Each structure stands twice: as C-alpha cells, then as structure tokens.
Amino acid sequence: MNSLRLYRDGVEIPQLGLGVWKVTDDEAERTVLTALEAGYRHIDTATLYRNEEGVGRAVRASGIPREKLFVTTKLWNSDHDRVERAFDESLARLGLDHVDLYLIHWPAPKQNKYVQAWRGLEKIYRDGRARAIGVSNFTVGTLTRLMDETDIVPSINQIELHPYFQQHEMREFHDKNGILTEAWSPLGSGRGLLEDPALAVLSDKHNRTPAQIVLRWHIQIGNVVIPKSVTPSRIKENIDVFDFILDREDMAAIGAMNAGRRLGLDPETSG
Numbered sequence: 001m002n003s004l005r006l007y008r009d010g011v012e013i014p015q016l017g018l019g020v021w022k023v024t025d026d027e028a029e030r031t032v033l034t035a036l037e038a039g040y041r042h043i044d045t046a047t048l049y050r051n052e053e054g055v056g057r058a059v060r061a062s063g064i065p066r067e068k069l070f071v072t073t074k075l076w077n078s079d080h081d082r083v084e085r086a087f088d089e090s091l092a093r094l095g096l097d098h099v100d101l102y103l104i105h106w107p108a109p110k111q112n113k114y115v116q117a118w119r120g121l122e123k124i125y126r127d128g129r130a131r132a133i134g135v136s137n138f139t140v141g142t143l144t145r146l147m148d149e150t151d152i153v154p155s156i157n158q159i160e161l162h163p164y165f166q167q168h169e170m171r172e173f174h175d176k177n178g179i180l181t182e183a184w185s186p187l188g189s190g191r192g193l194l195e196d197p198a199l200a201v202l203s204d205k206h207n208r209t210p211a212q213i214v215l216r217w218h219i220q221i222g223n224v225v226i227p228k229s230v231t232p233s234r235i236k237e238n239i240d241v242f243d244f245i246l247d248r249e250d251m252a253a254i255g256a257m258n259a260g261r262r263l264g265l266d267p268e269t270s271g
C-alpha cells in the first residue's frame with residue numbers, strides 16, 4: 001500500500017482508505033472488518049456518521065496491532081466551542097486512546113467558530129492524542145485565515161474531489177502550503193460518474209473497472225482517497241489499484257471530464 005507523508009514529524013497516512021459515511025453502526029463493523037481483511041489500514045469516519053462504535057469494534061476484533069492502523073474522525077459543526085469534550089466522546093465511542101487524524105468537518109463560516117475550534121485541535125495534537133490534525137471542506141479563504149491566526153498549519157484538507165469536480169485551485173493552494181489533499185466522494189457517490197463513457201474506454205483499455213480507473217487517477221495525482229463501499233467485492237476491487245498505470249493520454253482524458261459539477265454541500269454557504 002502506498003503511503004504519503006502527512007506531517008513534518010514523519011506521520012504517514014495510507015494513501016487509500018475506506019470511507020464510511022451513510023454506513024450504519026452495525027454495518028460499519030462488518031464493512032470495516034471486510035476492508036481490514038482485504039488489506040485496508042486506513043478508516044475515515046466522523047461524529048456525524050454515528051458509526052464510531054462500530055468502527056471501534058471492528059478495529060479491536062481485527063487483531064491488527066493499533067500502530068498498523070490509521071483512524072480518522074471529525075469534529076462536527078455543533079461542537080466547535082466544545083472541542084475537547086467532543087473529542088473525548090469520539091475516543092470513548094471508538095474505544096481508542098488516540099486517533100491518527102482529527103479533522104474539523106466543516107468550517108461552518110456562519111457560526112464563525114472554526115478558528116477557536118482549530119485552537120482546540122492544536123491542543124489535542126500537542127497533548128499527543130491525535131497524531132495529526134487537519135480540516136475538511138476548507139476553502140482558500142478559510143485556510144488563509146486559519147494560517148494567519150493560529151500556530152499549526154493543517155496537515156490535510158479533505159474536500160469533494162472526483163473527475164467531475166477536480167478542484168485544481170485547491171490542490172495548487174495545498175501544494176504551495178504543504179497541505180495534503182484528501183478526496184471525498186472520490187467515485188462520485190454513486191451518482192452517475194462511473195457510467196461516464198470516457199471511463200468505459202479506459203476500463204476496456206486496462207481491463208479494469210471504471211471505479212479502479214478513477215481511484216488510480218486519484219492515486220497518480222497524489223490525492224489521499226477514501227472510497228466507500230459496503231459491498232465486499234467492491235471493497236476488494238477498490239484497493240486493487242496499485243499494479244497498473246494510467247499513461248499521459250489516459251490522465252488527459254480524465255482531466256477533460258472536469259465539469260465544475262459539485263455533488264455535495266458548498267463550504268462557503270453551509271453549516
């Protein structure tokens with residue numbers, strides 16, 4: 001499994017992980033165990049997903065040493081002014097004494113508490129209870145304010161990113177500031193991307209599924225990527241993307257799919 005270096009102090013994040021949004025707590029236990037057995041070592045959950053307990057049960061049942069696993073969870077919008085208590089509640093639900101990555105889930109600019117929330121994550125990081133800290137759904141504006149007003153640069157920004165919504169501006173800003181880009185809804189969240197004819201051509205060329213083509217594209221442009229599936233065959237298929245290469249023509253064909261088509265909420269206006 002490829003890893004990307006997450007932080008200056010050497011924390012590494014597996015480049016591909018399993019996302020579990022919209023997975024029930026019971027389903028999450030089975031799904032995460034299937035993924036760990038398939039070789040995944042990185043799980044992405046959140047307080048919002050209401051499945052941290054199931055993720056924790058799977059982590060313990062797997063028998064895999066904790067230090068071999070990378071667990072991310074996220075601070076929800078309503079907890080921006082109670083960060084340490086919310087973090088303790090997440091650890092308790094997960095049954096863990098630390099997480100590998102803690103994220104602010106959304107900046108929620110209308111409530112204007114994300115700078116205060118980040119200071120709480122800085123303390124959790126300094127106390128060693130999160131090996132790394134980052135953000136999600138931050139924009140150039142909210143990231144710039146965070147970097148101007150606080151001490152630690154976020155290690156990662158998890159944003160909506162897939163062939164229909166390629167986020168060039170954000171990826172360039174991240175690269176300039178040493179922030180990793182992590183792609184949420186990397187497969188287009190089951191809303192038609194994988195049926196795009198351009199992917200069928202590449203699928204035939206490489207004898208790989210459209211999902212594997214898309215995930216390989218993410219890997220080759222340097223994204224951390226967290227596809228979700230509760231289907232065992234797909235969970236296995238999605239991690240089987242490290243033994244083929246998309247050539248320049250293939251990458252250009254996917255690049256041409258960029259349509260500015262956002263599928264999720266707009267960080268500028270939501271929360």
Ligand SMILES: NC(=O)C1=CN([C@@H]2O[C@H](COP(=O)(O)OP(=O)(O)OC[C@H]3O[C@@H](n4cnc5c(N)ncnc54)[C@H](OP(=O)(O)O)[C@@H]3O)[C@@H](O)[C@H]2O)C=CC1
Nearest residue numbers: 019020021184185186187188189190211227228229230231
């Ligand atoms: N920070 C944030 O605000 C957000 C974070 N996220 C994170 O990103 C993760 C991934 O995004 P998400 O929106 O869940 O969706 P994805 O883009 O990962 O797509 C998941 C959908 O694609 C289907 N699918 C998965 N693999 C395949 C395959 N190989 N072939 C065909 N279909 C496939 C799944 O079906 P099935 O499960 O039935 O197999 C599901 O319907 C989330 O789970 C969450 O962890 C997501 C949204 C927002």
Ligand SMILES: O=C(O)C(=O)[C@@H](O)[C@H](O)C(=O)CO
Nearest residue numbers: 021046048105106263264265
């Ligand atoms: O809330 C929704 O409908 C979404 O679009 C998701 O982005 C959700 O807000 C979320 O943050 C999942 O991580």
